[in-house]
Amino acid sequence: MMQRSTEQIRATTAAPARQNRDAMAPRRFCVAPMMDCTDRFDRVLLRLISRRARLYTEMVTTGALIHGDRDRFLRFDPAEHPVALQLGGSDPQALAACTAMAADHGYDEVNLNVGCPSDRVQSGRFGACLMAEPKLVADCVAAMAAAADIAVTVKCRIGIDAQDPAEALPRFVETVAQAGCRTFIVHARKAWLDGLSPKQNRDVPPLDYPLVHALKAAHPELEIVLNGGLTEMAAAARHLDHVDGVMVGREAYRNPYCLSVVDGLFFGDARPPRSRAGVLAEYLPYVEGWMAEGVPLKHITRHMVGLYQGLPGARAWRRAIAEQAHLPDARPAFLEQAARQVREAA
Template sequence: MMDWTDRHCRFFHRQLTQRALLYTEMVVADAAIHGKRERLLGFDAEEHPVALQLGGSDPAKLAEAAAIGEGFGYDEVNLNVGCPSDRVQSGTFGACLMKTPALVADCVAAMKAGVKIPVTVKCRLGVDEQDIETALDAVADGVFAVGADALWVHARKAWLDGLSPKENRDIPPLDYGRVYRLKERYPDRFIGINGGIPGMPEAKAHLAHVDGVMLGRAAYHTPGILSEVDALLYSEPPQPFDPDALLETMCAYAERHIAAGGRLGHVTRHMVGLFHGLPGARRFRQILSEQANRPGAGAEVLREAFAAVDRVADQAAA
């Protein structure tokens, strides 16, 4: 989710669900240590609960980066052992770490020793020619032995040799059953599942077998589904989706961001899928895509986009 789940995306998503745990895009440990920390790690208090996802393979650096994240107020720190991008391959971390489960365990042990917040791991079933039975067990055994608080599993292999990062999100077949078997092996440990889950009904079905469900692309491209999370998965009293309240909150947020030197498009680029499948959604996307990045664009663009949906929806109802 690099370049997707930034602080603006997370603030927007938090308006749709109060209970779901939100994750940052992956931040490389070296960047957290040496980079511009406020830009990389800063977030709005309203985003809680929010987890910082780190990338790296040096236990000492990951421990330092985790401590920095804890200092910023994150509720959890997560080690990425699943990203197949070219960037992580060149740095020998992300999904590459599936090949070195002992090193993954060392990284988790160092992070656990350095922070008091939960330390979790996100991985794949395996990489390249690995046997997914032995590869996944090796990572799980290692991280749970040193105290990992949860293991999230993207239920696909990653093919580092032969597939692009984009292809790795779709081509390797999903095997949810393998994640279920891991949960059977670890009934008292938190096992979460990820990969190709399109919406809340499917998420709830997975919860009959595992402890948690992680949504990535579905939540990003069709964020409206997040408004179902609290009632369907957390048994909260149903709350009707209120587009007017959302509009006012996001306008105020966008105005604060613009006043601090940002652009409207930084915020609205994450919102284009909000009304997916509803009357007026195409016009909504068009207004945001064409106008939000123009010089001087302000919250009035967001108001115009929401109004376009309302007008079309009212006409359809009439």
Template sequence: MNAPPFRFSVAPMMDWTDTHCRVFHRLLSRRALLYTEMVTTGAVIHGDRKRLLGFDACEHPVALQLGGSNPRDLSQSATIGEDFGYDEININVGCPSDRVKEGRFGACLMAEPQLVAEGVAAMKQAVRVPVTVKCRIGIDDQDSEVALDALARAVVAAGADALIVHARKAWLNGLSPKENRDIPPLDYDRVYRLKQALPNVPIIINGGIKSIAEAKQHLAHVDGVMLGRAAYQDPWRLLEVDPELFDETAPFAAMGDALEALIPYIEAQLAKGVRLHSITRHIIGAYQGVPGARAFRRYLAEFGVKPDADADVLLKAMVAVRDRVPAEAA
């Protein structure tokens, strides 16, 4: 299947989708487009770039998500990201946190579509890789028909290569960031209508999608699907991506094989001084729903946090699952 990379992606998630997480996810799908956590333009320009932007070559295709609103800073940050080797630069117009709002980026920019468009135009002039926008359908009391249309048409006119739409409003007044992930009602039909209005623009849908089966249903209406918490908390779902959405075999037949393939990466990171828990915290959901999963999580929680923990901790944790299910299911 000659499908574009944005057909399926794993959402950028703060404190979750770091480089260790992405390396693990890449073992589960060759085709998923992976995203960094949001990095502010200020951090990119003035911070420790190697620490903030460094990634393993195996992660490709991987996109950098930026938080910011100043076109000059976005342009400079996009250039730095492209120089690091990222395959796409994305601007965050969807995060509802107070810190983001105070910095004039994230979901509050839904109220300033022309400013977002100026940022997109500046990035498009600076880089050759695709520039995309991740947004909500609106904020607070905005009419989502008007707000989403205004933002989409402005950024497309500025050259945006795709729009990723979280199919909820963001309530900046009255709801916490956590509540904003669940309480505002989902409106998938609004995203479908955007696709109908912009047939030549790639539209990717995000928000509340819990399975690859649901993703396939959305793909009848839009160009791509982005999974967030479902992909992170139940990473075994990613083993379904390549066969179900790209008509290709999965990289590994079972989760146990993928975890064993992670061992060389873990050993290399430990040699650099990385703590085991920094990596294994991303895999505690690997066996969600499988007999022995609780023992697997408990073992990692107890022994993976120790200062001298090594890759053997993961192998021993996996025994808890293998003792309870047939080898082919582990």
């Protein structure tokens, strides 16, 4: 069942051959790596909504890959291409080993996390605290790039704590670029490592889009992708006048069908997007396949809560998932009935 359903999804998403993927699917629009959100189930759902968006995994630490269940962390469906693995770590040798693993598993890109501000990440000496150590990040990138023939990118903030972003960001990017990194995804906020929670660090520090625009203007040879506070797709697309791409996070999870306009708006793809009903019809066999492997239904349907966001029947849809997905005998068919109620309410 799993094999048949994923092959169906693969055929309808029509991913290009690997050697051509990076040219055919540039980072004009990306979905951000989000812990507890962008797992393999969510990424396949998003791929059914957008054929062209570049998808990123949750952050995976080097320790988890080297000492843990490698297949559990690296397994993904070929339908997800183009897809990037985000790594957390600061040891060049460990990052190089994990980059080789990612390449062997078929990922299109490895992204180094230099933006996460959580205490746990700081205690492991990776994430946003590495903004203070650009030379170490450069050493990491150089080791990663030497380990495999795969794109190595960096996701960072504009600065941390008392740093002046106008000085810290260019210095960081120029140092890391000398090690061979050509793509920087910049969350246009500082990270306050002492005094703000990770959630507050997504909202409280002010956005500085002009600083990221200026970074691109100063470095036309680099690919600069803007992240942070982007929720409306048409407004996000206007940043392409100044940068090479945009990355959307929480809105893509809260309201996944917002990606239905991405292919046309960002890539000029004239194919009509799938309807919500069409997405659901193609996704349910995939869900059944994973349930046959022992995955509880609720682990998958949690990513579907926002599928009907903004429609009159959205509350009934959310209620159906909340009340039924966790039941021991729950089957995906209840989602079809809930979707019919949404359509009737509209």
